[in-house]
Amino acid sequence: MKHPGGAAARRPMTDPLDLLDVAFLLGQDERDIQRSVRDLLADRARPHIGRWFEQGHFPRDLVPELGALGLLGMHLEGYGCAGTSATAYGLACLELEAVDSGLRSFVSVQGSLSMYSIHRYGSEEQKQQWLPRLAAGEAIGCFGLTEPDFGSDPANMRTRAVREGDGQGDWILDGAKMWITNGGVADVATVWAQTQDGIRGFLVPRGTPGFTTRDIENKQSLRASVTSELAFDGVRLPDRARLPHARGLGAPLSCLNEARFGILFGAVGAARDCLQSALGYADQRVQFGRPISAFQLTQRKLAGMALSLNTAMLLALHLGRLKDAGRIRPEQISAGKLNNVRAAIEIARECRTILGANGVSLEYPPIRHANNLESVLTYEGTEEIHTLVVGQALTGRAAYR
Amino acid sequence: MKIVVLVKQVPDTWAEKRLDPDTLTVDRASVDGLINEMDEFAVEEALQLAEKHGGEVTVVCMGPEGATDAYKKALQMGVDKAVFLTDPALAGSDAVGTSYALAQVLGTLEYDLVILGSEASDARTSIVPALLAERLGLPQLTFASKVEVDGTSIKINRQTDYGHDVVEAGLPAVVSVVEKINEPRYPSFKGIMAAKKKPVQTLDAAAAAIDTARVGAVGSWSKVLDATVTPPRSKGTIVTDEGSGGVELADFLATKKFV
Numbered sequence: 001m002k003h004p005g006g007a008a009a010r011r012p013m014t015d016p017l018d019l020l021d022v023a024f025l026l027g028q029d030e031r032d033i034q035r036s037v038r039d040l041l042a043d044r045a046r047p048h049i050g051r052w053f054e055q056g057h058f059p060r061d062l063v064p065e066l067g068a069l070g071l072l073g074m075h076l077e078g079y080g081c082a083g084t085s086a087t088a089y090g091l092a093c094l095e096l097e098a099v100d101s102g103l104r105s106f107v108s109v110q111g112s113l114s115m116y117s118i119h120r121y122g123s124e125e126q127k128q129q130w131l132p133r134l135a136a137g138e139a140i141g142c143f144g145l146t147e148p149d150f151g152s153d154p155a156n157m158r159t160r161a162v163r164e165g166d167g168q169g170d171w172i173l174d175g176a177k178m179w180i181t182n183g184g185v186a187d188v189a190t191v192w193a194q195t196q197d198g199i200r201g202f203l204v205p206r207g208t209p210g211f212t213t214r215d216i217e218n219k220q221s222l223r224a225s226v227t228s229e230l231a232f233d234g235v236r237l238p239d240r241a242r243l244p245h246a247r248g249l250g251a252p253l254s255c256l257n258e259a260r261f262g263i264l265f266g267a268v269g270a271a272r273d274c275l276q277s278a279l280g281y282a283d284q285r286v287q288f289g290r291p292i293s294a295f296q297l298t299q300r301k302l303a304g305m306a307l308s309l310n311t312a313m314l315l316a317l318h319l320g321r322l323k324d325a326g327r328i329r330p331e332q333i334s335a336g337k338l339n340n341v342r343a344a345i346e347i348a349r350e351c352r353t354i355l356g357a358n359g360v361s362l363e364y365p366p367i368r369h370a371n372n373l374e375s376v377l378t379y380e381g382t383e384e385i386h387t388l389v390v391g392q393a394l395t396g397r398a399a400y401r
Numbered sequence: 402m403k404i405v406v407l408v409k410q411v412p413d414t415w416a417e418k419r420l421d422p423d424t425l426t427v428d429r430a431s432v433d434g435l436i437n438e439m440d441e442f443a444v445e446e447a448l449q450l451a452e453k454h455g456g457e458v459t460v461v462c463m464g465p466e467g468a469t470d471a472y473k474k475a476l477q478m479g480v481d482k483a484v485f486l487t488d489p490a491l492a493g494s495d496a497v498g499t500s501y502a503l504a505q506v507l508g509t510l511e512y513d514l515v516i517l518g519s520e521a522s523d524a525r526t527s528i529v530p531a532l533l534a535e536r537l538g539l540p541q542l543t544f545a546s547k548v549e550v551d552g553t554s555i556k557i558n559r560q561t562d563y564g565h566d567v568v569e570a571g572l573p574a575v576v577s578v579v580e581k582i583n584e585p586r587y588p589s590f591k592g593i594m595a596a597k598k599k600p601v602q603t604l605d606a607a608a609a610a611i612d613t614a615r616v617g618a619v620g621s622w623s624k625v626l627d628a629t630v631t632p633p634r635s636k637g638t639i640v641t642d643e644g645s646g647g648v649e650l651a652d653f654l655a656t657k658k659f660v
Contacts (some may be wrong), residue, residue, distance in 0.1 A: 032477065032593045082590035247471030301442045 016279060017272050018308070020310040025317060032090045037095040040069055040116075040226070041103075050362040051107040056217070058106070059224070060140075060185060067137025071096075071107055073115035079131035080179050081115070082167060087320030090265030094316070097266030098273040101372035102225030104266040107182040108380075110134060112258035114141025117190040121246035122252070130188055138350050142186035142308070144177030144230050145252045151179075152400070154192070154197040155249050159232065161202060163239075171195075171242065173202060173235040179351060183228025184215040190243070191232070192252045201243035201251060210235035221375040257333050261323060261378050264336035265316045267344035267376060269397065270369040271309050274344075277365050278302065278351035292354070301354060305347045312340045331393035334386040345373040402456035402550065404448040405510055406480065407503060407533075408440040410464045410471035414522050424618070425625040426493055427523055429465065436471035441576050441585040444475045446548055448517045449583065456513075461501065461506055463491060474536030476596035477588035479617060482563050483599065484510070488606040493618030496524075500532035502616050505609045507537060514555065518578045519544055530577035536566060541569035546581040583585040 014335045015023070023031065044062060066072055070082035075089040076082040087109075115134050118141075133139040150157050156224055159175025173193055183189070189204045189211075204211050215226055238379035243251070267358055279302060282293035292298050319336045348370035352359035362368050377383050388400045412418050416432040416573045417522045436444075460475040462468075463486040472483040486506050494502060507515065515537070520527035534541030542548075545557035546565060553572050557567040560579050588596075606613050614620050640649045 029593055029597070032588065033590050036588045036590070036593065068589060069587055074590055084590050084594065090588070136596075292656070 016306075017276055017309070018313075019306045020314065022310065022313045022317060022337075026087075026143040028125055028194075030085070030088050030091055033084060034091040034095055036069060037071065037092045038085060038098075040065065041095060041099045041170070049103075049224060050129065050365075050368065053100065053102070053112060053368050054223070054362055056223045058102070058185065058226045062103075063106075063137040063140065065137070066107065067135060070140040071111070072137055073119070073131065073135050075112040076111070076119045076131075076135075079119070079127055081119075081131065082135075082136035085320075086261065086323040087317065090182060090262060090316060090320045092220055093262035093266040094269035094272075096269065098269030100224050100267065100368065101270055101376050104223045104262065104269070105181050105222055105225045105375075108259045108262045108266070109143055110264055113143035113255050114182075114186075114188070114190055116258045117143060117243065117255045118203065119252070121201060121243040121251055123240065123242065123244050123316045126243070130203070132155060134188075139187040140182055140185050141349045142180050142189045142228075143189040143252075143255065144180050144183070144189055146179050147258075148176060148178040148229075152382055154252065155199075155401075157192065157194060157199070159191070159193040160225050161195050161200060161237075163327045167196075171202065171237045171239065172245070173204070173232045173237055175232050176228040178214075179216070180228050180230050180349075181379075182226055184213045185228050186213075189230060190255075191230070198248050201239055201246040202241050203243065204232070204237065204241065208235055208237070216393045219375075222373045225278070234364075253330075257330055258382055260337045261319070261328075261335050262378055263376060264333065265371065268309065268312050268316050268365060269310065270349040270373060270376075271305075271344040273350045274369050275302070275305050275309055276352035278305075278354040281355050281364070285356070299352060305350055309345060312343045315339060329393075331389050334381065336387040336392075337381065338386040339384060341373060341377050345370060345377055348373055397399070402451065402454045402511075402514065403512045404447045404451055404458045404514045405507060405512045406443050406458060406517060407439075407461050407515065408444065408460055408471045408475055408477065409437045409518075409523075410434045410462065410468040411437045411520045411521055411523040414438065415623045418523075420628050424493065425628050426618075429468070434468055434470050436474040437518055437521045437523075439522070439578070439580060440471065440518055441474070441478075441518075442580055442582050443516045443518045444478050445482060445583045445585040446545075446576075446578050447514075448586070450514070450548065450550055456587060459510060459512070461510075462486070462504065462593060463502055463506070465492065471592065472601070473596060476599045476601075477491050477592045477608050478586055479592055481599065483601040485601060485603045486605075486609055486657050487603060488611070488613075490613040493613075493621065494616045495623045496526045496528050496532060497622045498531050498616040498620050500536055502606075503529070503533055504536035504577050506604065506609045507533075509604075509609060514573060515539070515575045516548075517575075517577050519579050530575055534575035537573075537575065540574045541577075542568050542570055542574055543577045545576050545578045548576060548578070548582070567611035595631070600613070 019326050073081040074084050075086050077083045093104050096107055118130050145154050147157050159170045161173045163171050187206050191202050191204050192199055212231045213228045215228045259375050283291050285292045348366050351366040355364050392398045419428050421428040433517045451458050458480045459482050460472045460480045461484045462472040466487050517530055529542050530543050542557045544560045546560040546619040547558040555574050556569045559568050
């Protein structure tokens with residue numbers, strides 16, 4: 001056994017962003033997967049991300065490369081999916097969001113919402129038809145739950161599917177979905193609708209008559225990802241378009257839990273990237289004859305952010321281990337998303353202050369991450385709802401329904 | 402086709418490196434090791450050739466005990482199996498000793514083609530490919546920016562300062578590649594997880610029939626006698642052009658023997 005205080009302890013901290021040596025807690029596969037994602041993105045995405053954000057450009061060409069790496073639906077088994085641990089999936093989300101929340105959002109929706117909904121609730125035919133193409137990045141998926149008038153309260157959604165011919169014929173789908181990531185570029189949409197038997201899910205391929213999408217153009221957040229409105233006007237679907245194993249609101253909510261798990265890791269990545277940028281800047285920026293990193297107020301900011309970043313990382317990793325052990329509970333995912341996104345947005349804003357006026361430029365990442373995290377704070381369960389989920393877990397009393 | 406690709410583990414190019422003052426060799430313990438960057442192009446080329454022509458790729462690596470990152474990366478990229486030569490007697494081998502040791506390992510394997518990077522980012526001697534070909538008695542096709550295999554023959558574009566030469570040889574042969582040749586793949590998640598289950602054969606000097614008198618610091622033909630840290634760059638001379646700038650510039654270049 002190695003002596004405590006041996007060579008590893010004497011070695012200087014090699015990564016100031018990993019103050020607590022959380023990397024030590026990762027397995028070799030997990031580290032290698034994380035590195036592979038980081039390397040690919042460093043070459044293919046990071047040099048362009050500021051421009052993509054500014055121009056509102058979603059890098060669709062990148063999707064097959066993400067597929068080849070194994071990123072899409074990576075924690076699912078079979079059908080061309082890589083079958084990694086949940087923790088490895090989280091680490092991949094972390095690296096994606098360290099570049100941009102928009103890229104991570106694409107992967108979350110593709111893997112955790114679209115592919116997961118098909119993998120868990122779909123028929124064998126649906127899985128064979130869609131999962132290999134979605135995994136390879138040859139097709140893109142989206143997930144329609146939120147509506148213009150129903151965000152936190154999806155149970156009251158208005159989108160409706162009615163079955164013709166005495167409950168034996170086709171389904172007719174009417175309604176609208178709003179704030180749908182990937183909507184305008186999706187080849188298949190998982191759409192949730194009210195039916196006579198409660199909420200059910202349907203796979204609606206692009207081009208189905210009556211199904212149209214409209215991209216939301218004027219958003220100031222997640223600009224490197226596509227967000228759209230989906231409209232269904234008398235869309236006729238055969239019964240084999242229905243996800244046969246999805247019954248009730250629990251089905252879409254279980255998908256959201258998968259996605260939130262990726263988010264609570266991803267937020268750590270955005271925060272890490274901001275802190276990395278601020279550390280570098282504070283070392284270079286000279287005022288009053290010395291680098292601003294030498295000032296106590298700057299160091300207080302940096303140290304506070306490093307503590308917050310590292311505890312968020314430890315929390316994410318802990319939840320990853322719980323998920324891999326098959327014992328994670330929804331309120332724990334809520335706690336993770338709540339804490340880590342909140343921590344990340346605070347770090348992004350604080351880093352912006354260290355960068356001074358340069359902090360508002362897209363030359364540096366903090367303002368972009370801060371803007372992105374405004375969406376991340378709200379989507380996949382708002383800060384308020386996750387607070388109340390934790391509140392309910394503590395008291396046994398539901399305060400929001 | 403059976404292809405052997407040779408890789409070396411080197412200290413991270415971006416990390417601050419230092420020489421161990423006692424042995425005057427690179428202090429490998431204080432920095433992270435990873436696959437030599439040029440070798441990733443060799444691995445990629447080997448994989449592409451195997452994908453095109455069918456066959457098997459074996460990675461061979463020589464290094465200190467525990468220096469497993471380089472061949473593991475090759476396995477993660479898709480290479481079928483690994484041979485790892487490690488023996489304390491090999492430490493400090495120069496290029497001549499290294500080429501002998503690698504030739505001995507290759508003597509235990511069957512192959513049609515040996516591929517390696519043109520140089521390692523640590524020592525940068527760039528002569529192992531040629532030395533190895535000589536020891537194996539095989540044609541050397543060095544600095545390849547393109548490789549084509551046709552049955553029993555091989556043709557490469559050899560990168561030169563003025564363009565490229567086309568060089569042909571019969572198989573088996575030794576090919577060294579330059580970065581221009583391809584774009585190495587990123588290890589896929591499936592590749593990373595599958596790599597752990599791939600066969601790795603670890604050899605010591607005896608198992609590869611290596612005469613330890615011919616390798617290591619003892620057996621090396623070259624010896625590092627002394628090393629000094631590069632002095633920090635001194636401030637350059639600034640010439641203010643008052644009509645005679647050109648002359649002064651020419652004089653400066655002349656003192657440096659550039660003109």
